[in-house]
Amino acid sequence: MNILILLIPIALAMGFVGLLAFLWCLKSDQFSDLDGSAVRILQDDSVISEKAPEVQKARN
Amino acid sequence: MTCCGGNIVADKVVEASRVSAQADRLGELTQYADKAESGDTRYIFACPQIHCGSCIAVIEKQLAQLPSVKSVRVNLTLKRILLEMAGNAPVLPAILELERLGYGVVPIDGTGLQQSSAGKEGKALLRALAVAGFAAMNIMLLSVSNWSGADGPTRDLFHLISILIAVPAVAYSGQTFFSSAYKALRNGHLNMDVPISLAVLMALGMSIFETFAHGDEVYFDAAVSLLFFLLIGRYLDQIMRQKARNALDGLARLAARGANVILPSGLLEYRPLDEIPVGSRLRVVPGERIPLDGQMVSGISDFDLSIITGESEPVTLKDGAQLMAGTLNITAAMEMISTRSVEKSYLAEVSKMLQSAENGRGRYVQLADRMARLYAPAVHLLALLAFGYWMFATAGDWHTSIYIAVAVLIVTCPCALGLAVPVVHVIGSGRLFEKGILMRDGSALERLAETNHVVFDKTGTLTTDRPVVASSTLVDLPIGSAERELSVRLVKALARQSSHPSGRAIYGYLDSVPASLSDEIREVAGCGMESSHEGRIIRLGKPEWVAEIASGRAPGHGSHDNNLNDMAFAIEGSAPAYFRIEEELRSDAIAAVSSLKAENLPVDILSGDRSQKVERIADQLAIDNFVSNCSPAGKMDHIRQLQQSGAKKVLMIGDGINDAPSLALSHASMAPASASEIGRNTADFIFTRNDLAAIPDAYRIAIKARTLIKQNFGLAIAYNCIAVPLAFSGNVSPLIAAIAMSSSSLVVIANSMRLRWREKAGKNVEAASKVQSRPNLKPEFRGA
Numbered sequence A: 001m002n003i004l005i006l007l008i009p010i011a012l013a014m015g016f017v018g019l020l021a022f023l024w025c026l027k028s029d030q031f032s033d034l035d036g037s038a039v040r041i042l043q044d045d046s047v048i049s050e051k052a053p054e055v056q057k058a059r060n
Numbered sequence B: 001m002t003c004c005g006g007n008i009v010a011d012k013v014v015e016a017s018r019v020s021a022q023a024d025r026l027g028e029l030t031q032y033a034d035k036a037e038s039g040d041t042r043y044i045f046a047c048p049q050i051h052c053g054s055c056i057a058v059i060e061k062q063l064a065q066l067p068s069v070k071s072v073r074v075n076l077t078l079k080r081i082l083l084e085m086a087g088n089a090p091v092l093p094a095i096l097e098l099e100r101l102g103y104g105v106v107p108i109d110g111t112g113l114q115q116s117s118a119g120k121e122g123k124a125l126l127r128a129l130a131v132a133g134f135a136a137m138n139i140m141l142l143s144v145s146n147w148s149g150a151d152g153p154t155r156d157l158f159h160l161i162s163i164l165i166a167v168p169a170v171a172y173s174g175q176t177f178f179s180s181a182y183k184a185l186r187n188g189h190l191n192m193d194v195p196i197s198l199a200v201l202m203a204l205g206m207s208i209f210e211t212f213a214h215g216d217e218v219y220f221d222a223a224v225s226l227l228f229f230l231l232i233g234r235y236l237d238q239i240m241r242q243k244a245r246n247a248l249d250g251l252a253r254l255a256a257r258g259a260n261v262i263l264p265s266g267l268l269e270y271r272p273l274d275e276i277p278v279g280s281r282l283r284v285v286p287g288e289r290i291p292l293d294g295q296m297v298s299g300i301s302d303f304d305l306s307i308i309t310g311e312s313e314p315v316t317l318k319d320g321a322q323l324m325a326g327t328l329n330i331t332a333a334m335e336m337i338s339t340r341s342v343e344k345s346y347l348a349e350v351s352k353m354l355q356s357a358e359n360g361r362g363r364y365v366q367l368a369d370r371m372a373r374l375y376a377p378a379v380h381l382l383a384l385l386a387f388g389y390w391m392f393a394t395a396g397d398w399h400t401s402i403y404i405a406v407a408v409l410i411v412t413c414p415c416a417l418g419l420a421v422p423v424v425h426v427i428g429s430g431r432l433f434e435k436g437i438l439m440r441d442g443s444a445l446e447r448l449a450e451t452n453h454v455v456f457d458k459t460g461t462l463t464t465d466r467p468v469v470a471s472s473t474l475v476d477l478p479i480g481s482a483e484r485e486l487s488v489r490l491v492k493a494l495a496r497q498s499s500h501p502s503g504r505a506i507y508g509y510l511d512s513v514p515a516s517l518s519d520e521i522r523e524v525a526g527c528g529m530e531s532s533h534e535g536r537i538i539r540l541g542k543p544e545w546v547a548e549i550a551s552g553r554a555p556g557h558g559s560h561d562n563n564l565n566d567m568a569f570a571i572e573g574s575a576p577a578y579f580r581i582e583e584e585l586r587s588d589a590i591a592a593v594s595s596l597k598a599e600n601l602p603v604d605i606l607s608g609d610r611s612q613k614v615e616r617i618a619d620q621l622a623i624d625n626f627v628s629n630c631s632p633a634g635k636m637d638h639i640r641q642l643q644q645s646g647a648k649k650v651l652m653i654g655d656g657i658n659d660a661p662s663l664a665l666s667h668a669s670m671a672p673a674s675a676s677e678i679g680r681n682t683a684d685f686i687f688t689r690n691d692l693a694a695i696p697d698a699y700r701i702a703i704k705a706r707t708l709i710k711q712n713f714g715l716a717i718a719y720n721c722i723a724v725p726l727a728f729s730g731n732v733s734p735l736i737a738a739i740a741m742s743s744s745s746l747v748v749i750a751n752s753m754r755l756r757w758r759e760k761a762g763k764n765v766e767a768a769s770k771v772q773s774r775p776n777l778k779p780e781f782r783g784a
Helices: A003-027 A034-040 A052-059 B012-030 B053-064 B092-101 B113-147 B152-173 B175-186 B193-212 B220-251 B346-361 B367-393 B398-412 B415-434 B442-450 B458-462 B482-496 B501-509 B543-547 B589-598 B611-621 B632-644 B657-665 B677-682 B694-728 B734-757 B760-772
Strands: B041-046 B069-075 B080-085 B106-108 B258-262 B268-272 B281-284 B294-298 B300-304 B315-318 B334-338 B437-439 B453-456 B468-472 B522-524 B528-533 B536-541 B567-571 B577-582 B603-606 B625-627 B650-653 B668-672 B685-687
Touching (some): A003 B152, B053 B069, B113 B152, B113 B175, B113 B734, B152 B220, B175 B193, B193 B367, B193 B398, B220 B415, B220 B734, B367 B415, B398 B734, B415 B437, B415 B442, B415 B694, B442 B694, B453 B458, B453 B632, B482 B501, B482 B528, B501 B567, B536 B543, B589 B603, B603 B611, B603 B632, B611 B625, B650 B694, B657 B668, B668 B694
Parallel strands (some): B650 B668
Antiparallel strands (some): B041 B106, B258 B281, B294 B334, B528 B536, B536 B567
């Protein structure tokens, strides 16, 4: 049963990483517009203008 | 993805006021600016017209092309636009561009904490949900190992790890429930959160004790997954409210927050309303609403009072006339002197009536709370009984007794009950949303299901805000004759320039003919449009004014000429032609009223308009009970009488300022999106479609939702009937508790889902009706 010493921390760590990832998504407003994200994926890339890098920067 | 074409509505009246008010708007907008650290200026706009992917594409693409726009981001869920302007660049060009694209926007105070508090609340709940979910999964992993036979030191180790996960998780995720339970207890009553908190805390405490006593059965998983399930219900409830609130915020156009004050020097200055002293001279351009109660001092213009009094036809007022705040100025710029301050204006009086009416309705108790009042004491009593019984049966073995009492608490914990109501409300509000109906909160759905009497306002509710031409003597002229051709073209040309509702009705009536007129057209306020053709004056307007230049009467006109709503047209020296203007019923009004009657709901009309007009509309709709010339207080009295002596529960549908108190007083209320701001803020439901089919639709959904909620309660109780005896007799193990809890929650959710499924068959019909009726979202045209 010694393997548990290794396995349990791994299992918990994986879960914890998932939790942190979720909290990070939440903090960076990725859940603030669920409907919008659903339709944005279908849009052509040309929608983003030449200003794109600037726009990206502003969003961050 | 081109569903947005209809948004591009060129409204001449609005256009005119826009241009003249631009300078003022700039000043007004800057108060919403939010300075970012980088020195750029941020604005948040609500834009109710955003409704699909191509809206996002159009807005983001077009605005990004403006030189001063640094970034633009559309939020489809909240129907908002986040705009960042480089440095201190004015935001007005961006707004004009949006308006050109057909999107009316309203600035939102991005700096205020109040706006974001709802969003923060939602995020906090989601965070709590994530933590509870993480904890529940990991504890379940350890518990399953235990149930499948881990024992001795391994089991104790698993229990210890569970403690390390469960204690912080409960402390973090359970806060919502603990604080709500504490509040309830301090106020001396019980709510659902009391047994929830008690069950979670006792299960946790009991399990910690068991762990250190090297016991076998612990409830860590039950405690945490309970929180997880309940937080799902809370979060759904919160999303629903936030969505409705945002939609309503977007619809709520700015009230006349300021006005153009004429300074002694003759210059105009735009000032916020509360900074305008009584006795100030104000200028109001066509398309604007009167900002304050006052007296007209110069000019003559037509005014639309419909939103205040319910009277459908515009009135002409000149020097010395009293004006009420909220009146819409239609034809000409005019000046007025304010006679009362904001707090004392007519609108404020109505607001006061409104408050007194709302106090009465605050007594409604939601189904879930009514259930909690019965359920919570019963659960506590059962747990106590179990403890007492086992103390007696085992002759004082307090360990077993407490253990069984906790098992009873956990098993009866209203997990399914906590989901029974919010899930139905969320699905119900989603279904209403699809049908273009916004719901303020869940209790509105319950109250709507209880109503058994319907009261309609007439003007703006049963009828549209645009009158139509019912008949015209122009038709009597021989088809193809030169006279007819010429008249039609001239009328069309005159009507095109008119901002009066009747003139626009005529313009719409002559849709297919070309207009031709080269001479200058001028609008004579209170009379109509005037121009000349080949040296002769031509007029389109009030019959008596037109008769001044006409000769003789057109045959067959009969007795309509004393109806103020009629319009006439004449070329100098020739016989006049008449137009009969009538209010137009909203599409589906007849079908909506008859289907309400089919649901056994009696229908009344309460209107502030003149009896002859109300009678005509009532006739068309086959409604027997109608009251005309009703004041706001009169409407309230009528509803109070129905609700008190008639023991009726009234559903009121109205739009005007005069309807607002009765909307608040009635058991449930609805308003069209075109309603006055105060009406919209008061009503429980707002329908954004033009047709009235929304009302029976909403009623049917409410009835169905109530049935489902009751079924859910029934299921939850049936579950308890099985689980409680098991727990009471000491036969519930943590494994059984975990299975029972999850499955009862799933059953309740599955049952609630039927609110969606049942309608599937009728979906094609719905889609068809959706295409026909565009959302009536034109905040720039209405709203006090």
